[in-house]
Amino acid sequence: MADFLRTVDRRKILHVDLDAFYAQIEMRDHPQLRHKALIISRDPAQSGGRGVVATANYLARRLGVHSAMSAAEAKRLAPDAIFWPADFTKYKAVSQQIHDIFYQFTPKVEPVAFDEAYLDISHYATSGATIAAQIRHEILKTTHLTSSVGVSHNKLLAKLGSNYNKPNGVTVINHSNMLEFIDALPIDKFRGVGQKTKEKLIQLDIHDGRQLRQLSQEMLRAQFGKFGEHLYLQARGMNFSEVKWQRQRQSVGKETTFDRFLHTEAQVQNAFGQLADKMIISLRQQKVVGRTLNIKIRDADFNTLTRSLTHHEPWVLDQQVLVREALNIFDKNLSMPFSIRLLGISMSNLRSSTFEEVSLF
Ligand SMILES: [Mg+2]
Structure with missing residues (x-):
């Protein structure tokens, strides 16, 4: 347990948030x-x-x-x-620029919103503050927008930090200034404290982090149930959750070798349809979208053709659109009669779709 605590406490986590x-x-x-x-x-x-x-x-x-x-x-x-x-079309394009910058620094990016993400940069020898400055500079240079960053050893403190020094600021919270920071924090700045909890805490004469830390775990649990546990940990700057990133896969897709060669356009269209359906399901499960559509065609003599179509924006996961593109490539390169042994369809240049699904209203 002690070793585990030492490890999580040595992490370097950033919370980056654009200002308004x-x-x-x-x-x-x-x-x-x-x-x-x-x-x-x-x-x-x-x-x-x-x-x-x-x-x-x-x-x-x-x-x-x-x-x-x-x-x-x-x-x-x-x-x-x-x-x-x-x-929102414009905001989404800017959002993509910002997330591309995050991935230049680390693959361990947890997108939270259009303009907000956690980054795990534990593998850097450089200080978190230095990386934060570099990221802010890169965002400003590319998009002419300011951002705020919280730097700490866990997500809770990083998030509290980015929020603390807004707009256009950096807050570093480390083990030596952590309790001082929490002591001064008004009660409604803690995560999950809404109007109701705030009122209840004020009734208990709890107004800031210092006073919150004086409440026992039993007391907090009696008053707030399971959320009391969270308050107990927050008052101590404790948080163990990981930056939830996805190992960026090179591509997601499907290919099929046919027992009987395909000889008609209808068979090819049908096969592409099934492959596209399977690919769409995988992409959705893995919460990724892709900018490059790849088509693979192999004939009876093992001649193999691969073609890629790259868009500026990720492809919309619409089966009919994808099949139409695949058939276009097929028609351009093959003429009757043909014997097809294998067809494949995949998506690459992947990115997380999480922040694209954030509901806006
Ligand atoms: Mg923001």
Whole structure:
């Protein structure tokens, strides 16, 4: 147990988070928005009061506006703010640039959202603070956007750290300053503490981390059930969860050797359809998408043809689209009569699809 603790405590974990991501992108692209309170949402005046705030810049946040708030409420708090419609196609492309940068530093990336990820950089001899500076510099150079990073030996402290020094900051939390950091942390900054828990803690006269740490495990469990356990650990800066990354596979796909050679277009189309279905299932199971579609065709004489189609964006996992592309390649290269022994279809240039599935509203 002691050895295990020493090992997990020596990890180097970063939590990287872009600052007011959508708002920052629009301010970058539209200079007239830069010095105004900006709310990424449909204007409630034009949408009949409907709509939800996707994010707001820091000027709007100072007026009390925050994401997931109704646009109507945001308008009451910030009547002079600019409402700007979200452009998720653009945000997704920027998100891809940012995640590509993460993978330049380590394969151990756990995407959390469009603009947010945990990185395990334990294998670096360089300090976490230095790597954090390099990543922030690379993001700024590539996207002209600022980010905040928390550096620590676990995910909890890294996340608390990135949140602490926003925007455009780095917070390093190590074993020597960890308790000091937690002591000063207001109770609602701890993970999972919502309005209800906050009220209950304040009733117990608990306002910050220092006071939280004075509560016994039994007391916390009696008051908050299983979540009390989490609070007990958080108050001590303890967290053992791993950065959940996926070993980047080279490709995901299927190929089939046929017992009887295929001689008709219909047979080929049918076979590609089945292969594409299987590949889509595998890609979904592994939570990856790919930018390159690879097609393999082998005839009765073992002549083998491979062709690849690379897109700027990952392929949409639509069986009909993939089969159409495969048949195109087939038709361009083979003419009747043919005898096909093997067909294959695979996807490479893979990336995690987790952050692409983050629900936006
Ligand atoms: Mg963010």
